Amino acid sequence: MSSDRSKLAFWLLMAPLLIWLVTLIILPHVGMFLVSLREKVGVREYETSFANYAVFFNEPLYWNTFARTAYMSIASTVLTLLIGFPIAYYIAKLTRGRTKTTLFLMCLIPFWVSELVRTFGWMILLRETGVISNVLQYLGLIGGPVEMLYNDAAIMTGLVYTSMLFMVVPLITTLDSLDDSLIEAGYDLGASGFSILREIVIPHAMPGIVSGCIVVFMLSLGNYLTPILLGGKDSLWFTGLIYSQFITRFNWELGSAFGFLLLGLSSLIVFVGLKLSRQSLGKTMAQ
Amino acid sequence: MATVTLKELKKSFGKTQVIHGIDLEVLDGEFIVIVGPSGCGKSTLLRMVAGLETVTDGEVQIGGERVNDSEPMERDIAMVFQNYALYPHMTVFDNMAYGLKIAGKPKAEIVERVHEAAKLLQLESYLKRRPRELSGGQRQRVAMGRAIVRKPSVFLFDEPLSNLDAKLRVQMRLEIKQLQRRLGVTSLYVTHDQVEAMTLADRMIVMNAGKADQIGAPLEVYANPQTQFVAGFIGSPPMNFLPSEMANDAPGGAKTLGIRPEHMRFARTGKEATVIYTEALGAETLVHVELKQGASATIRQNAAGPVPSEGAVVHLDWDAGDRLFFDSQGRRC
Ligand SMILES: Nc1ncnc2c1ncn2[C@@H]1O[C@H](COP(=O)(O)OP(=O)(O)OP(=O)(O)O)[C@@H](O)[C@H]1O
Numbered sequence: 001m002s003s004d005r006s007k008l009a010f011w012l013l014m015a016p017l018l019i020w021l022v023t024l025i026i027l028p029h030v031g032m033f034l035v036s037l038r039e040k041v042g043v044r045e046y047e048t049s050f051a052n053y054a055v056f057f058n059e060p061l062y063w064n065t066f067a068r069t070a071y072m073s074i075a076s077t078v079l080t081l082l083i084g085f086p087i088a089y090y091i092a093k094l095t096r097g098r099t100k101t102t103l104f105l106m107c108l109i110p111f112w113v114s115e116l117v118r119t120f121g122w123m124i125l126l127r128e129t130g131v132i133s134n135v136l137q138y139l140g141l142i143g144g145p146v147e148m149l150y151n152d153a154a155i156m157t158g159l160v161y162t163s164m165l166f167m168v169v170p171l172i173t174t175l176d177s178l179d180d181s182l183i184e185a186g187y188d189l190g191a192s193g194f195s196i197l198r199e200i201v202i203p204h205a206m207p208g209i210v211s212g213c214i215v216v217f218m219l220s221l222g223n224y225l226t227p228i229l230l231g232g233k234d235s236l237w238f239t240g241l242i243y244s245q246f247i248t249r250f251n252w253e254l255g256s257a258f259g260f261l262l263l264g265l266s267s268l269i270v271f272v273g274l275k276l277s278r279q280s281l282g283k284t285m286a287q
Numbered sequence: 288m289a290t291v292t293l294k295e296l297k298k299s300f301g302k303t304q305v306i307h308g309i310d311l312e313v314l315d316g317e318f319i320v321i322v323g324p325s326g327c328g329k330s331t332l333l334r335m336v337a338g339l340e341t342v343t344d345g346e347v348q349i350g351g352e353r354v355n356d357s358e359p360m361e362r363d364i365a366m367v368f369q370n371y372a373l374y375p376h377m378t379v380f381d382n383m384a385y386g387l388k389i390a391g392k393p394k395a396e397i398v399e400r401v402h403e404a405a406k407l408l409q410l411e412s413y414l415k416r417r418p419r420e421l422s423g424g425q426r427q428r429v430a431m432g433r434a435i436v437r438k439p440s441v442f443l444f445d446e447p448l449s450n451l452d453a454k455l456r457v458q459m460r461l462e463i464k465q466l467q468r469r470l471g472v473t474s475l476y477v478t479h480d481q482v483e484a485m486t487l488a489d490r491m492i493v494m495n496a497g498k499a500d501q502i503g504a505p506l507e508v509y510a511n512p513q514t515q516f517v518a519g520f521i522g523s524p525p526m527n528f529l530p531s532e533m534a535n536d537a538p539g540g541a542k543t544l545g546i547r548p549e550h551m552r553f554a555r556t557g558k559e560a561t562v563i564y565t566e567a568l569g570a571e572t573l574v575h576v577e578l579k580q581g582a583s584a585t586i587r588q589n590a591a592g593p594v595p596s597e598g599a600v601v602h603l604d605w606d607a608g609d610r611l612f613f614d615s616q617g618r619r620c
């Protein structure tokens with residue numbers, strides 16, 4: 001009897017989560033998958049086939065964009081990690097009390113404004129008539145106005161900036177849990193600062209590094225606003241392609257196929273990343 | 288093996304000074320225990336010797352050489368931390384071998400030295416495990432093993448037993464002492480537990496608010512405390528402090544009269560006191576009384592003796608030779 005009751009309680013408690021998962025994640029994906037398998041053969045006539053996927057592989061622009069999105073996202077993840085790690089280390093280990101809270105909040109401040117405003121801020125800075133260009137001209141370092149928008153560096157800057165918090169927070173959490181005495185014991189045992197970083201700090205921070213990287217990578221891969229606004233028309237970001245298939249061309253079939261490919265790609269890269277770093281998803285998420 | 292010398296050692300964190308000038312000569316192979324209440328600066332003192340904390344003023348010498356500005360690794364010391372500071376992602380073997388690997392020792396030598404230390408500490412069957420798969424006492428041993436394999440000239444211990452339960456603490460205390468005897472390595476050992484200090488130390492430093500109140504052999508410190516603080520800190524239950532007027536031959540300037548609980552006894556005549564409560568501990572009984580003058584005291588009595596009931600009026604007596612007098616500054620007089 002009591003086990004029946006506890007089972008019922010379990011399902012009732014799980015219900016909101018399950019409903020959410022089913023209606024908002026699984027159903028749309030099943031629907032999208034079905035749509036992606038439809039090939040338009042005439043007006044309101046469809047056949048089931050992988051033709052939409054074939055379109056993707058036969059058109060270099062599509063899979064070039066696809067590959068570019070992947071490696072740009074990986075690059076932005078690595079860059080975010082390289083910049084975020086020292087910041088997180090500094091906040092977690094070298095400051096305490098008020099300073100720590102203040103610095104932590106300063107990392108949060110950019111996220112009080114919407115992504116649109118944040119990206120727009122970068123545009124104000126980087127465009128031809130923007131702040132940086134003007135200052136450089138004023139200082140006489142450059143002759144005429146320079147355009148710093150609409151290139152890969154601008155996209156990268158925007159991506160790193162947008163996702164920094166999602167790297168720094170898990171890193172601070174794991175580094176905070178690293179006992180100072182472990183580092184001191186390292187020095188006591190004769191290790192140099194570099195070997196302590198490599199053999200003690202990084203292995204300890206690994207779960208944080210991996211979960212930060214997964215989140216940042218997913219966010220970059222799925223980011224639409226930043227690459228389009230900072231990269232311009234030719235940003236060639238895969239989400240841009242999906243958007244134009246769905247909205248501009250009303251080609252839901254191809255758009256769905258693209259969406260599925262993106263899902264597959266992100267899962268694959270995360271999987272490979274986890275294997276390479278010898279971490280398990282369970283371990284990372286338990287952190 | 289080496290001597291350790293501290294000369295007028297001082298430490299400030301910002302404007303607050305926490306160590307107020309400590310002088311100490313540690314002989315080669317000596318076991319020195321630094322004991323004192325929480326926050327008196329024991330850890331800070333030890334960490335200055337270890338090189339983990341900078342020296343504000345004064346000098347630290349190891350083996351006769353000034354090491355104020357040397358890196359921890361250059362000091363030929365090995366520290367055992369309170370929480371053991373073992374690396375969770377390394378096996379017991381790797382933890383113990385880490386220092387040797389860093390030092391670039393040949394593999395065969397590392398294996399030999401780790402196994403030698405593991406044997407000494409009865410850790411041989413645990414070498415492949417990770418720290419979290421060990422009990423507290425075993426972790427403690429690994430931490431010691433990591434220090435031993437490096438064959439340092441000085442061991443530094445910062446409350447190494449405080450995370451263990453009472454029984455294990457007694458056992459590990461014994462093991463540490465035997466190990467240190469066998470290896471003959473100069474050791475500095477920090478604890479706030481005065482029993483640990485009494486049992487381990489060749490000599491102990493009783494610290495009080497950043498100063499060394501007394502340095503001496505445990506029994507000497509116990510029998511002959513130089514300050515009221517030391518008298519009250521060393522010994523359990525602590526020394527009874529009574530107003531010096533209770534002795535009619537108190538020396539000039541004396542404010543407090545100190546008598547150890549075991550030196551007080553019940554008598555037919557003497558100071559009148561009321562029994563507040565009694566604690567029978569098996570071998571002995573502690574009787575807590577309140578004297579007429581308002582002071583309270585504890586009498587430690589053999590369990591075979593008569594135990595007065597609570598609320599009874601008793602008379603206390605003691606030998607004149609067992610009395611200690613302290614002035615208003617807490618110094619002996
Ligand atoms: N990094 C620091 N910055 C500022 N003050 C400190 C620092 N480390 C220690 N202190 C202060 O120095 C004093 C002595 O600290 P220490 O850790 O040496 O005490 P302790 O005797 O080891 O105490 P415990 O038995 O609790 O470990 C304390 O008052 C402490 O607040």
Ligand SMILES: [Mg+2]
Pocket residue numbers: 329330331
């Ligand atoms: Mg301490």
